Amino acid sequence: MLDQNVKTQLKAYLERLESPIEIIASLDDSDKSAQVKELVGEMAELSNQVTARYDGTHHRRPSFGIAKAGEQPRVFFAGLPMGHEFTSLILALLQTSGYAPKVSDEILTQIKGLDLTANFDVFVSLTCHNCPDVVQALNLIAIYNPNTTTTMVEGGFFKEEVEERKIMAVPMVFQDNEHFGQGRMTIEEIVAKLDSNSAEKEAAKINAKDAFDVLIVGGGPAGGTAAIYAARKGIKTGIVAERFGGQVMDTMDIENFTTVQKTVGPKFGEDLEAHVRAYGVDIMNLQKVNKITGADQTANGLVELELENGAKLESKAVILSTGARWRKMGVPGEVEYATRGVAYCPHCDGPLFKGKRVAVIGGGNSGVEAAIDLAGIVEHVTLFEFDTKLRADQVLQDKLHSLPNTTVIMNALSTEVVGDGSQVTGLKYKDRATDEEHLVELAGIFVQIGLLPNTDFLKDSAVELTNRGEIVINERNETNVQGVFAAGDCTTVPYKQIIIATGEGAKASLSAFDYLIRSGQ
Template sequence: MLDQNIKTQLKAYLERLESPIELVAALDDSDKAQQIKELVTEIAELSELVTARFDGENARRPSFGVAKAGQQPRIFFAGLPMGHEFTSLILALLQVSGYAPKVSDEVLNQIKGLNLKADFDVFVSLSCHNCPDVVQALNLIAIYNPETTATMIDGAFFQDEVEQRKIMAVPMLFKNNEHIGQGRMTLEEIVASLDVNAAEKDAAAMNAKGEFDVLIVGGGPAGATSAIYAARKGIATGIVAERFGGQVMDTMDIENFSSIQKTQGPKFAADLEAHVREYDVDLMNLQRVRHISGADQTANGLVEIELENGAKLQSKTVILSTGARWREMNVTGEKEYRTRGVAYCPHCDGPLFKGKRVAVVGGGNSGVEAAIDLAGIVEHVTLLEFGDTLRADQVLQDKLNSLPNTTVIKNAQTTEVVGDGEQVTGLNYLDRNTNQEHHIELAGIFVQIGLLPNTDFLKDSPIELSKQGEIVINERNETNVKGVFAAGDCTTVPYKQIIIATGEGAKAALSAFDYIIRSGL
């Protein structure tokens, strides 16, 4: 099951075990059960502190649990935790033994204070780069809440259950068999959703904060870089982020950032956060901004932002770096069938459509790349492009055209997502040349039609926006409002690229610092 190189690495990790643990497998007569038995046996052979048992009573078979010796398992893996989930397995082994997790004392105390009694199930695919964070978060919650269990379910292992529950997007999270969320969720997000008093506590803590010199709204590449540059000037710096890392967290491979030949979005975001935390930056995560007031609108001449939880923060300068999000088709049926056939991440959700027919909407680089990736998994991919030519790089078009199970339809305007009330069954589109309506029968639709700036909260503010909703800035990243700057994908700067966003973030911070020293603030 495990090659020698992986065994060597795993053995080194197991030397960090704090106490004996047991792997308790619940098997049946299937080939999948034999694979789990082989994995559990091999892990136990790597450490004297690990014991394998095959008398598990878990109703979901085949599966195995991880427990401290002498205790009942509370962490379960229904499937083989390989691929992206192998890290989840390693952390479960260590943390169940008593190995301290790498989370802040504040978050750990919040987890311990949940006092939960619940059973969590999270459906994953092993190719999903968003799933491990959710699995690892739930495992940690189960470790520190003795009456709670957490189960990772590989959809490929339990296809019948996937069909029964209509799982068409991962990660998909259930609490006591009730659906409570899907998509990428961080540990902090999950804990906050389970902590009924989190918003009130956050608001009280934030209202007690003093004024900042630079307050950054948004924690993507632009916002993180702004924070680093500002903090290095020795001035009071804070970040308010709805989700630190931003859209990078939903990006798979990054191969065009100078000096980094290849990395993945979640790792890039984690490295950004680690870099920011090297400095004295007040990082306020999971916070959404409701309103912003310019310096000329407040009594003390400071820029003020109001959060959704009611808290207010003031600063000499503010840098808006709220990034962008996937554009939606805005057609009938799209919202109704989201996560039930309508998807936005081919890497995460593609494996759930194995052997089925799907469509990709969008003929840019992201759309063509999605179609190429999906073609290796599904029965057939139809790519629909609104214009009369694909906009993707020629090398990608050549690759797509070489695949036998793909079809490209141009001048196609998607008009409706069709379903049976439970899941997607097809898609309607208008041929823009003939004005005729057509229908395609399929099981999934992957939307890849570009980005929208996250600037909705600015619609009633004095900050100037373009027709596309982007924040209008000059060459120094200044907006039309005194003391307010902006950077990254939410602005009018062309070419929405990570490396450009980081550069713009640095410019915005330097401009904000220059504004502070020149204005006598």
């Protein structure tokens, strides 16, 4: 099951166990159970602190639970936690034994104070790069809440249950068999959702903060870089972000960031946050800004931010770096069938459509890359492009056209997502050349049609926006509002790329610092 190299690495991790643990397998006579039994046995052989048992009573078979010796397991894996989930397995082994998790003391205290009684199921695919964060967060919650259990359910092992529950997007979380959430969720987001008083406590804490020198709205590559440049000037710097890392956390391969030959979005986001924290920046995560008031509009000459939870922040200068989000088709049925056939992440949700017919909407790099990746999993991919030609790089187009199970339809206007009330069954589109309408029978639709700036909160403000919602800036990243700067994908700067966003973040920060000096702030 495990090659020698993996065994060597796992053995080294198991030497860090704080106390003896048991791995308790629940099996049947299937070949899948034989695989799980083999994995459990191999893990037990690597450490004298690990005991394997095969008398488990979990209702999902095959599965295995992890517990301190003499205790009942609360963390379960239904299926083989390989691929991206192997890290989740290692952490579960260590943390169950008492190994301290790498989370803030504040979050750990909040987890211990939940006093939660619940049973969580997390449905995953092993190619999903967003799933491990959710699995690991819920595992930690179960470890520190004695009346709570959590089970990672690998969709490939439990296809019948996946189809019965009509799960077409991962990660998908159920709490006591009721839908809890789907998509990437950080441990902070999950804990906040479980802690009913968290919003009030956070608002009170934020209200007590003194004014900042530079306050950045958004924690993506632009915002993170702006914070680093500001903090290095020795001034009081803060970040307010809905989700630190931003859109990059939903990106898979990054191969064009200078000096980094290849990385993945979540790793890039983690490294960015670590870099920002190294400079002592005050990070206020999971916070949404509702309103901004410029320095020339306030009595004290400070820029004021009002958050969704009612808290208010003040700063001498503010940098808006709220990034962008995936554009939706905006057709009937898209919202209704979201996570039930309409998807936006081919890496996460593609394996759930194995052997089925799917569509990709969009002929840019993202769309063509998605079609290529999906072609290796599904029965057939139809790519729909609004224009008369694809806009992806030629090397990607050549690869797409070489695949036998792909079709490209040009000049196509998507008009409706069709379903049977529970899941997608097809897509209607209009041929723009002939005005003829067509229906293509499909099980899934992956939307990859570009980005929209996250600037809705600015529509009633004095900050100037284009008709596309982008923040208008000059060459110094200044907006039309005194003390307010902007950077990254939310602005009029052309070419929405990570490396460009980081450069724009640095520019905005240097301009904000220059503003502070010149204005005597």
